[in-house]
Amino acid sequence: MSARSTHSCTARAHSNIALIKYWGKRDDRLKLPAVGSISMTLDALYTDTRVSFFPGAEHDSVDIGGRKVDPAPFTAFLDRVRARAGIDYRARVESWNNFPTGAGLASSASGFAALALAASRAAGLEANPRALSILARQGSGSAARSIFGGLVEMHRGTRDDGQDAFAEPIANSADWPLEVIVAITERAPKTVNSSVGMSGLAERSDYYDAWVLHAEDDLAAMREAIGGRDFEALGALAEMSCLKLHGLMLSTRPGLLYWNPATVAAMQAVRALRSEGVPVYFTIDAGPQVKAICEPEHAATVEQALAAVPGVLDTRRSALGPAAYVLD
Numbered sequence: 001m002s003a004r005s006t007h008s009c010t011a012r013a014h015s016n017i018a019l020i021k022y023w024g025k026r027d028d029r030l031k032l033p034a035v036g037s038i039s040m041t042l043d044a045l046y047t048d049t050r051v052s053f054f055p056g057a058e059h060d061s062v063d064i065g066g067r068k069v070d071p072a073p074f075t076a077f078l079d080r081v082r083a084r085a086g087i088d089y090r091a092r093v094e095s096w097n098n099f100p101t102g103a104g105l106a107s108s109a110s111g112f113a114a115l116a117l118a119a120s121r122a123a124g125l126e127a128n129p130r131a132l133s134i135l136a137r138q139g140s141g142s143a144a145r146s147i148f149g150g151l152v153e154m155h156r157g158t159r160d161d162g163q164d165a166f167a168e169p170i171a172n173s174a175d176w177p178l179e180v181i182v183a184i185t186e187r188a189p190k191t192v193n194s195s196v197g198m199s200g201l202a203e204r205s206d207y208y209d210a211w212v213l214h215a216e217d218d219l220a221a222m223r224e225a226i227g228g229r230d231f232e233a234l235g236a237l238a239e240m241s242c243l244k245l246h247g248l249m250l251s252t253r254p255g256l257l258y259w260n261p262a263t264v265a266a267m268q269a270v271r272a273l274r275s276e277g278v279p280v281y282f283t284i285d286a287g288p289q290v291k292a293i294c295e296p297e298h299a300a301t302v303e304q305a306l307a308a309v310p311g312v313l314d315t316r317r318s319a320l321g322p323a324a325y326v327l328d
């Protein structure tokens with residue numbers, strides 16, 4: 001990272017959903033993932049974050065969607081940026097999501113990716129995408145992927161300093177125009193966030209070793225599906241990885257159950273569509289929302305079917321989104 005001189009920057013980063021899931025850390029402090037992951041960046045869901053460094057200010061302040069939040073977790077993140085830039089100015093951070101926050105729609109992914117880019121530029125750092133991905137990861141593991149657009153792979157890495165745990169793009173929307181229909185079944189934030197849910201898994205789940213053991217095979221199979229533009233293989237692997245993740249969550253002490261009745265109904269609706277010949281597959285993160293993956297010609301049918309599921313409050317249709325970028 002090289003230094004430039006500026007004090008304020010607004011950046012946009014899009015949310016992403018994992019096709020092959022990440023869950024569990026090999027290092028809690030640096031947020032080093034125990035397994036790699038492959039995701040889709042979503043055009044329709046994004047975070048805009050403005051960071052301004054004020055010489056003389058005493059504290060960091062953070063607003064999300066116009067509401068003040070505890071700055072502590074963000075101060076730790078901003079300290080990394082300040083250390084690199086050689087400044088000690090406090091920051092004002094203002095962030096807006098165009099979707100519900102903390103409800104299983106990956107607001108931490110888009111949020112920390114936008115913060116990484118905006119804070120680095122505001123601090124005068126000319127960070128390259130890999131360095132931004134490594135920085136974003138230290139806010140939230142999945143944020144490393146939201147630095148990039150299209151289909152993205154996150155490497156678990158093996159180094160203790162985390163310098164090889166970054167994401168890289170593997171295909172863009174022109175290569176393969178996939179779509180996602182998000183079925184929103186709950187707008188309130190979830191009660192157990194990802195960091196808490198995935199902490200200390202080696203002691204908390206008897207399934208964890210198997211999860212880690214088979215991760216590389218799942219990633220290799222997904223890379224092959226993407227390389228061959230094999231939608232059925234991509235969808236089947238994504239649905240399998242999702243159900244395997246939720247099996248792991250259910251096996252954790254105390255058990256993590258992120259679904260509600262509408263989540264299950266939406267999963268069944270996706271499988272019913274498939275049995276009628278519509279190629280569509282679901283995935284679900286640490287929350288109750290269902291994301292249905294399909295190719296563009298089936299998106300309208302899938303959206304209509306999910307909107308009709310009892311308990312589905314809203315749907316959002318998304319193409320693959322771009323990499324994170326500066327707005328001003």
Ligand code: PMV
Binds near residue numbers: 023108109142
């Ligand atoms: O990045 P975190 O700590 O919010 O964890 C994300 C975990 C999942 O969304 C459930 C899976 C993933 O790979 O995004």
